[in-house]
Amino acid sequence: MPVAAKADVVVVGGGPGGFAAALQAARMGASVVLVEKFDMPGGVHTSGLQGAANEGVGGIHTELMARFEAAGYIYIATEETLPEWTGNPLSHYEKMKKPGDRFSRSSFNPEGAGSIMSAMLAEAGVEAMFGTAFLDVALNEYGDGIDAIIVANASGIQAIQGRIFIDGTGTSELVARAGAPFVRGGGPQPSGADWDGRHRPIPGGLLWTMSGVDFTKTAAHQKTAKDPTLAKLIAEADAAGDIPQGLYRPRMTGKGVYGEHYIGHPTLDMSPIEAPDSFILWQNVPYEWALHMDDDARDEARAKSALRGFIDAEAQFLRKYVPGFENAYLTNVGRYVGTRDGRHPLGEYIFSIDDAQQGRSFDDAVTSPMTKTFFWDGFKRHTFQVPYRCFLPKKIDNLLLTGASLSFSYETIFMVMRNFPWCTQTGEIAGFAAARSVEQGIGPKELQWDQPYF
Template identity: 70%
Template sequence: MRRPLTMHPPFSPNDGSPSEPQPLSAGGVPVVADVDVVVIGGGPGGFAAALRARREGCSVLMVEKFDMPGGVHTSGLQGAANPGVGGIHTELMERFHREGCIYEANEKNLPDWAGNPLSHYDYYLPPGSPFKRTSFNPDGAGNVMVRMLEEAGVQALYGASFVDVEMVQDGTERRITHAIIETVSGRQAIRGRVFVEGSGTAEVVARAGAPFVRGGGRQPQTLTDGQSRPIPGGLLWIMGGIDFARTVAYQRREDDPALGKLIDRARAAGDIPPQLYRPRMADKGVYGDHYIGHPTVDMSPIHGPGSFILWQNVPYEWALHMDDDAADASRAKKELRRLIDAEARFLVKYVPGFENAFISHVGRYVGVRDGRHPIGEYVFSIDDAREQRRFPDAVTRPMTKTFFWDAYAKYSFEVPYRCFLPREVNNLLLTGASLSFTFETIFMVMRNFPWCTQTGEIAGLAAARSIRQGITPKQLAWTEPLF
């Protein structure tokens, strides 16, 4: 029997009917809702899990810290519209198109972009070659996602932070009974049968006391000094009012393709703080060029003409664990804003084409690239990809991906359902960046938007199937790929 959504005060309508006494959890926290599936975090993983579980007939409550779903891709401004892979991801991209949220830059409306060293994604293309860079407007897309959840009947709580769990022993494992959240009404409990980890940083796993590996696993050889350095996270920001044709004219006229001459001049004048435009580190290809240095302006078109998104990554040397260390998290927020401010001032003062540019958005949060990696019933490793292993509980048909960790080798592999099942907790399903993968596989290959949405959909379906069968997600036999 599936449970209807039960909302207790303060979420019940204030219609003058006599109010029921508010139930309390075992820990004494007011229980405000009782549902089949509780999803923590509304990023691509949590969003798709909530939608799929609801469409399968479950009552679903999704808790999201910010004001919209989409995670790194909306609140974090990422906005890259990766093509569809079927299921909810394709539906989402089609809906963004239909609702006018998609912007496409190409060689006609943005000539001289392909092959330009300032391009985050397209710098490696032959100069002047055709290209297509499709992005969505993060706030517009977030609004669409809010509506999609409403249309499906998902109860979404925005501005609500998950902070803890209550659990009971269930056989040899433990079971989550309640998610504890903080809202403007104070601390509240949500009772559920199945819980979905959609925080992007395995926060539910950590609060449930289930095992995980901290971010900052194996490090580049040149930097092994015993300190754990996660792959740097980043704060994304958008500048409007850029006349890129003027910038290109300057690059050509002064033979200054990466703006190095302007950067040197600004540095000599004391206008560039040391961490801005720092050199890339050795071991190119270990984490990819983008994340371990930032020697020049790094941007990509978004929203429409004259508007570009820029990256401000945490300097790798700072070794910040923003997902589990409050001081690190606060330092990243403060310092990255300082660097964004300095970069904007440099661009406006020194770079032709930026004279009238302005900061239009800064991401709501610093995205974590290498947070906790939960240990699941199966930990997917790079050897599973190299050996192209097949699994009886594969969630998708074989996928072929490029592993630039392995000199850009392409492997065709499957992912087992067991990667969605954290050890020691029997009613929690993992999604997105919090799957049970080693960090080489999750970071380098398996954390993109389409895959995170797919994993959410798989988790949502698994939650619904296990509830329908009256078993836990761990007892569920997964026998056919979904995608």
């Protein structure tokens, strides 16, 4: 097999985790190849359209926010540009606020952001191979290290050799192909959710955008028709055969994260993005379907075609029935259905909800104590650290984990420990660890980690 490239560090996947890992390792002097199947870095946040911008949390994340801002790619909606938004049942993020509350919702333009991230990789000297799909690994003769990855692209099937590899696939695909241990998404579920014994992953979703929306008109209709959730319009469209089964499904009830988050779409689920008349909308996989899109091609295909069907139906419904959407048009559909609960690698340490609840600290902590709100145990705040060992998978000695592929239990990974800022931080940490290991001529498991990076 032809060898396309050789590098100190080979990163698979260019999402927030893989992107920051490649950038940091290259900035520290390592030669770096990044393999990404789509046409830009950013993963769920660019190719998947999830352009939620956050306050910088330091390092590459803060730099990214500043670069997006300087390029004019940040858009901020407030109570002045979008009155009637807080407390509105259609709002993804602000529906829990009280009507009239102040708010500031910042988003970035996913396409523009992807171009900036691409330029940053080039500036740092990363060889970014876009349009290149990772297929498999070639292990060493002992089976405890990766010699090369096998990829497919316009040149055919090729090998890329490296000293240290980083799994930035978001679904631990490199871990799985290398034979390192992991558990499948969908752990034991909160009460009632695994009624038939099937483990259901936290559903993934496909995001899409619509422009030309006059939301002032929609809000006026919600009030005058006394139809805050648009339930009356949905019922009317349903009676006319314009709503496919499952499009507006009730949220499931039950304890824990699944009760009130992401499960079911009783109505529109939207948030401002890019411009005053543009919104991003969520289409999540129906939870009941128990799809494992990360490791089952039929499940992935079913999710893609069903969600695109829902999006088309929703766009038609909005234009035909909902005041304010008469002149709206579908602008973009994400390039892929994002996975929220894929494989969970079993690393040298598995970070669990107990670690957060007990507020554990570690000698090999990668950050100073962090305080985060956990959905799983009823929105409680916990202050804790995360050990470097969560970045080290068992069995394979020259592989680092990052982003949504860290060694975390599935309750902790839900939303809290796999958000964009944190994934960017973990990428930077993994890139640092890889470059340090290269400098010292050791594997990442031998690296002495004695002070927090952040």
